Amino acid sequence: MSSGGGGARLNVVPTVTVLAVIKARLIGATKGHQLLKKKSDALTMQFRSILKKIVQTKEQMGETMRASAFALTEAKYSAGENIKHVVFENVDQAVLKVRTKQDNVAGVKLPRFEQFSEPGEGKNDLTGLARGGQQIQLCRGAFVKSVELLVELASLQTSFLTLDEAIKTTNRRVNALENVVKPKLENTIQYIKGELDELEREEFFRLKKVQGNKKKQLQRQLAEAAAAVAVAVAAEAGKSAADGANHVADPYRFGGQQEAEEDGDIMF
Numbered sequence: 001m002s003s004g005g006g007g008a009r010l011n012v013v014p015t016v017t018v019l020a021v022i023k024a025r026l027i028g029a030t031k032g033h034q035l036l037k038k039k040s041d042a043l044t045m046q047f048r049s050i051l052k053k054i055v056q057t058k059e060q061m062g063e064t065m066r067a068s069a070f071a072l073t074e075a076k077y078s079a080g081e082n083i084k085h086v087v088f089e090n091v092d093q094a095v096l097k098v099r100t101k102q103d104n105v106a107g108v109k110l111p112r113f114e115q116f117s118e119p120g121e122g123k124n125d126l127t128g129l130a131r132g133g134q135q136i137q138l139c140r141g142a143f144v145k146s147v148e149l150l151v152e153l154a155s156l157q158t159s160f161l162t163l164d165e166a167i168k169t170t171n172r173r174v175n176a177l178e179n180v181v182k183p184k185l186e187n188t189i190q191y192i193k194g195e196l197d198e199l200e201r202e203e204f205f206r207l208k209k210v211q212g213n214k215k216k217q218l219q220r221q222l223a224e225a226a227a228a229v230a231v232a233v234a235a236e237a238g239k240s241a242a243d244g245a246n247h248v249a250d251p252y253r254f255g256g257q258q259e260a261e262e263d264g265d266i267m268f
Contacts, residue, residue, distance in 0.1 A: 008183070039107065042106040072143075075139040078135040097116055098151055109162075115151040
C-alpha cells in the first residue's frame with residue numbers, strides 16, 4: 001500500500017488489465033458491503049426483539065417464582081414439613097428435560113433450548129396421597145411453569161449474547177469495507193486512470209513529434225529534388241545556349257563541309 005493521489009491506495013502497476021481487476025474488486029466490495037449492511041439490520045431487529053422478550057420473561061419470572069414460593073408454603077402447611085423428604089424418595093429420574101436446537105437468523109446460528117417431559121406416569125403423581133395431595137400438585141405445577149420460564153429465559157439470553165457478538169463482528173466488517181477497502185480501491189482506480197491518461201498524452205505527443213519530423217524530412221527531400229531539377233534544367237539550358245552561340249559564330253562551317261563532300265562524290 002502506498003499513499004498519494006488523495007489517499008491510501010494499492011501498490012499496483014497502472015495498466016488496463018489491472019484497472020479491470022480493481023474495478024471488479026470494487027464491485028465485489030460494494031455488493032459485500034450492501035449484503036453485510038442488510039445482515040446487520042436483520043440481526044439488530046432480531047436483537048431488539050429478543051431483548052423485549054427477555055424483559056417480558058423476567059417480569060413473568062418474578063411473578064411465577066413468587067407464586068411458586070407461595071404454593072410451596074401452602075403445600076408444607078397442608079402436608080407437613082416432611083413433604084420434601086417424601087418428594088425426594090419418589091424421584092428416581094428427571095421428568096422435565098431440556099434439548100438444544102438451532103435457529104438460523106441471517107446466517108447466524110442461534111442456540112435454542114426447549115423443555116419437554118417424558119411420557120408416562122411418574123411416582124410424583126402419587127405423592128401426598130395421604131394428605132395435602134392437591135396442594136402438592138398445585139405446587140408442582142407452579143414450579144413446572146417456573147422451569148419452563150427458566151429454560152425460555154436461558155434460551156433468550158444465550159441467543160442475546162450470540163447475536164451481540166455477531167452484530168459487533170458484522171459492524172466491524174461493514175466499517176472496514178466502507179472506510180478502508182472501498183476508499184482504497186477507489187483511490188487506486190483514480191491513480192491508474194490518471195497514469196493511463198498521462199501515458200496517452202505522452203504517446204500522442206510522441207506520435208505528433210514523429211509525424212512532424214517525417215513532414216520536415218519529406219519537405220527537405222522535396223526541396224533537394226527541386227534543387228536538383230533546377231540545376232539539371234540550368235545545365236541543359238547552358239548547353240543549348242552554347243550550341244546556339246557556336247552555330248552563329250561559324251554559319252558556313254557545316255555548309256562548306258557538305259559541298260566538299262558533294263564534290264568528292266562527283267569526282268568519284
